[in-house]
Amino acid sequence: MSEQQYEKYYVPAQSAWPIVGAVALFLIAVGAGNFVVESTRGKEGFGGWILTAGLLVLLVMLVGWFRDQIEESMAGKYSAQLGRSYRQGMSWFIFSEVMFFAAFFGALFYTRMIAVPWLAGESNNAMTNAVLWPGFEAIWPLTTTPDGTTTQAMGWMGLPLINTAILLISSVTAHFAHVALEEGKRGRLKLFLGITIVLGLIFLFLQVEEYVHAYRDLGLTLTSGVYGNTFFLLTGFHGLHVTLGTLMLIIMFFRVLKGHFNKENQFAFQATSWYWHFVDVVWVILFVFVYIL
Amino acid sequence: MSSVADDLHHDEHHDHKPAGIMRWLLTTNHKDIGTLYLWFAFIMFLVGGAMAMVIRAELFQPGLQIVEPNFFNQMTTVHGLIMVFGAVMPAFTGLANWMVPLMIGAPDMALPRMNNWSFWILPGAFLILLASLFLEGGGPNFGWTFYAPLSTTYSNDSTALFVFSVHIMGISSIMGAINVIVTIFNMRAPGMTWMKMPMFVWTWLITAFLLIAVMPVLAGAVTMVLTDKYFGTSFFDAAGGGDPVLFQHIFWFFGHPEVYIMILPAFGIISHIVPTFSRKKLFGYSSMVYATASIALLSFIVWAHHMFTTGMPLFAEMFFMFATMLISVPTGVKVFNWVATMWRGSISYEMPMMFALAFIVLFTIGGFSGLMLAITPVDFQYHDTYFVVAHFHYVLVTGAVFSIMAAVYYWLPKWCGKMYDQTLAQWHFWCSLISVNLLFFPMHFVGLAGMPRRIPDYALQFADFNKWISIGGFAFGLSQLIFLALIIKASRKIGEPATAQVWDGAEGLEWEVPSPAPYHTFETPPEVK
């Protein structure tokens, strides 16, 4: 054993929230599993209720867990080492999110570069085209599927371009907010954080507009072949992440109003801003590969 | 840190360990959580094993006798899912929870509350999966690989439950992996530099990286299955411009790294046991580290060796063939290092070493059959036959599972403070060793002769072999009850007391704490020289 003094690692005490969270996830999975079947097959059942109950329990858990966490952090219990653990944990979590999106981008590239051309007879698939899907041509966006479903493509001008600008600016304002926090300028911090939140909300609103436009005017739906599939799953999951990010920003805003965070103690704030930059980067990639190219 | 805060956690930590069920439900202690994972894994091993018994009973004779074909398919599917996600992976996570903090001199895992959460969501996920077997129309029946369109167009409505339970398993693994990585990065005792880290810690670090990289891809795959089946998307349907082959690419991009997730920690365990009982240092420690890392990296570029027969351009077939063969180089490095470690050592044959030796021989057989499968033209013959089943059971049962058993024998005295019962251990080892080979070795022959996997009936010429395979199967299943008895005995604290070092050749921080390891260890970090 050493003579040197080492800081003790703060090992958090027991907490009831994880087990509440386990119940929540169980209810959500049971509920969602039943609800999906019931709602798409027109069956009666309790899936929706179980799902709602699960989401409520999850909400309670999140509020409770974070409240405890904030109290402990404000009480100065956390060591610098624990802070490093949180930061590293958050980075790896974001990496897992990157890989989740990678699966859908992979699906996009594969269908676009391989599946659709093959259906049109490329590589050694001449007979596939001639016998199974005669007349099918490979184009992207895939506006006519092999079985003849048609749709219009979503252009990149207009809403998507505006949304790109909004998110890029919000990334910058989030960064300014962080700088202000580091410099202890609370007024600027509130201002830029506020702007970031508003930009996030505008983005979400426009995204809904775009979906309405897709469904109503373009006939671009979840069921209109792989173009629509990749479009909606990629933008949809991205939108969910923006929603989550905006909620996190709003919580940070209230904590800032209460005087939380300073140069040393700002993990939650930092994690939120990392997350926000991450959803921005995903959007940029998405904008290039889903909309422009 | 302020002295006030110091006192605070002094109170919280040294004194109480809550009694009864609440201790286990609320625990944030890495040893408790490790124990929970290990017991959970063992129960799942028995449940999944029971399903294997159903499969082997049906295949005892040609013809359909005991179960309906649809139920047979559900058994093969759920057996595979349970063994992979419910038995092998949680067992390794349990070992990591118990041993990684002890080996690196940390007081606990880095994120103890998340640790509790990641364990306690697992039982729910498997409850859902098992309960779905009792639904009208039955549970999942498309194989653990859930290929589309079997899992989309042709599956029953339990698929939605299957999807969400897999999501939860994935969330659990990701949280567990984040915890392990952060613990290793951030909580090593002073002086525990990277190249002094025990091999088990190294292999788990790399495994955790693989987990975080590929579990989300599995989540993507099940999500696309869900939307294809219920919401009218056509990712895996040519009519809408998709492709069922896409499913296989996504699944195996997860699936191949997944098989390394199940074997890298095993390599780590064997790299501890062989030196201990040879009373020598591990031969080629740094080459072991580099070999592990290169296996992990290569595992991302070989996935399509599972798809040689599904349709790829010739160039891709060649690429995946050679990339796969390349992996056997670092794997061979490991095997040679273990053998070199034993060379001129003063070997003693305690039970952990027996299992480790069995591992080295039998895992290598599995590696060789893997190489055979990697040869594209011959895989056209072997694919989807019992030869593949023989291959992956050699690497997974006599590989991963044997390593877990070796680990349990090796560390049980540290966990419980008692030596295991020697007689039961001998019975367990020899019964398992003989029966497992009776069970899996003849599968090579029937496979080469063309017996397909996942089919409840077979041609008459395979009858004799299958009879013996089934007998081996039942015997292997029963042998595990001896193991159960042995563990219960030790955890009831019956047996000879173990010393702190337990094995005279053992080295490492985990052997410096008393046996049984106290509830809290290394609250002030030890100095590593």
Ligand code: HEM
């Ligand atoms: C030298 C190393 C290895 C090589 C060259 C190799 C090669 C292969 C190949 C080519 C296949 C596909 C066979 C087919 O479906 O026709 C396969 C299947 C499989 N391998 Fe390996 N393998 C190796 C090591 C491992 C290890 C270490 C594990 C797990 C611990 C493993 C687990 C599996 C599993 C589970 C399958 C079957 C998956 C399924 O279709 O259900 N393999 N292997």
Ligand SMILES: [Cu+2]
């Ligand atoms: Cu593989």
